[in-house]
Amino acid sequence: MADIRLEGVGHSYDGGRTWAVRPTTWTWRSGRAYALLGPSGCGKTTLLNIISGLLTPTEGRVLFDGRDVTGVPTAGRNIAQVFQFPVLYEEMSVYDNLAFPLRNRRHPKKDVDRRVREVSRLLGLDPVLGRRSRRLDPGRQQIVCLGRGLVRPEVAAVLLDEPLTVVDPALKWTLRSKLKEIHRDTGHTLIYVTHDQTEALTFADEVVVVNEGAIVQAGEPAELFLSPAHEFVGHFIGSPGMNVLPAELAGGVVRVGGTAVGAGGELPEGPVRIGVRPEFVAVGGAPASPGAPARVTGVDRMGAYDLVHAVVGDHPVIARTEAGAGYAPGEAAFLHFPADRTFLFRDQVRCGSLAPLSEGGAG
Numbered sequence: 001m002a003d004i005r006l007e008g009v010g011h012s013y014d015g016g017r018t019w020a021v022r023p024t025t026w027t028w029r030s031g032r033a034y035a036l037l038g039p040s041g042c043g044k045t046t047l048l049n050i051i052s053g054l055l056t057p058t059e060g061r062v063l064f065d066g067r068d069v070t071g072v073p074t075a076g077r078n079i080a081q082v083f084q085f086p087v088l089y090e091e092m093s094v095y096d097n098l099a100f101p102l103r104n105r106r107h108p109k110k111d112v113d114r115r116v117r118e119v120s121r122l123l124g125l126d127p128v129l130g131r132r133s134r135r136l137d138p139g140r141q142q143i144v145c146l147g148r149g150l151v152r153p154e155v156a157a158v159l160l161d162e163p164l165t166v167v168d169p170a171l172k173w174t175l176r177s178k179l180k181e182i183h184r185d186t187g188h189t190l191i192y193v194t195h196d197q198t199e200a201l202t203f204a205d206e207v208v209v210v211n212e213g214a215i216v217q218a219g220e221p222a223e224l225f226l227s228p229a230h231e232f233v234g235h236f237i238g239s240p241g242m243n244v245l246p247a248e249l250a251g252g253v254v255r256v257g258g259t260a261v262g263a264g265g266e267l268p269e270g271p272v273r274i275g276v277r278p279e280f281v282a283v284g285g286a287p288a289s290p291g292a293p294a295r296v297t298g299v300d301r302m303g304a305y306d307l308v309h310a311v312v313g314d315h316p317v318i319a320r321t322e323a324g325a326g327y328a329p330g331e332a333a334f335l336h337f338p339a340d341r342t343f344l345f346r347d348q349v350r351c352g353s354l355a356p357l358s359e360g361g362a363g
């Protein structure tokens, strides 16, 4: 296992016109389980292929425990990679497929058998160990690929590129918890690529969020939820995502339309955007600071909770309230934006918090 460091790593497929991965510096720490989360086309596979050596980056260096491997091919990097769709030896048995990476590296026969059986048991492959891989459905074949990725105890890292795409949804949950179990057992460094926030949040110790070829924030699931550092993280994580309100900061006061909603602290004057998750917006009958007068436009009854849709001026805001809170379309209400959960953004990046207005400070 190794710390994997990317130093100014960037990649362009078109001779530098556009970046699939913008120059990035980042370290994957040995033994951790990471999710690499972002929408389709944001550069996840490119990043993974740079780590495994399938791709040489246009710029920057890749270091394994300080050793420069930028020019070293995949075979010399001691990496296991699982792709989105099954890649295995179809004419071989499941057992032989699982054993292949170990035999290939001349592990003793006894160790091969022990390890294959461990992985097979964990992934529920025992009933099909003797079967030819070709005879399995694609979901099962992919589980064999997972097994092959996890079978070598000494790899520097296991890279998984949306590995559960072809697997039945019901089985996904089970496999993900198996993966966690195997991770706890082996202490592999795992990098699990997905575009699905639930998959990322339930799997990883640390979630690395990518947008348009750049890492915009990395952290534990709770941190990304409670304290988004970038508007994209606010939108992409959470359901519904973070509310964003365009505002103007002048004389220390943040206004939406003409209405003072809070204080902007020491930030320079100019346009800002207020970000607050629906979970933290409180709806009430009395003014509160920071907060704003609003009009309710609709209510979604979700069963366990309600989503109250409102407008502040022309700007939509969603609040998550307890079920049956009783708000109705057309009703006037005050929205409260708690100071510790309401952030200010500029150029999509968090730059401060929305503070309460002091007495008479509303000007």
Ligand SMILES: Nc1ncnc2c1ncn2[C@@H]1O[C@H](COP(=O)(O)OP(=O)(O)O)[C@@H](O)[C@H]1O
Pocket (backbone or CB within 6 Å): 013, 020, 038, 039, 040, 041, 042, 043, 044, 045, 046, 047
């Ligand atoms: N082999 C390639 N040649 C040219 N462009 C590519 C190639 N692979 C990916 N891209 C482009 O690079 C960007 C990032 O792609 P990719 O890393 O596959 O994203 P993701 O895995 O997050 O969906 C996309 O705009 C994609 O179209």
Ligand SMILES: [Mg+2]
Pocket (backbone or CB within 6 Å): 044, 045, 046, 161
């Ligand atoms: Mg991809």
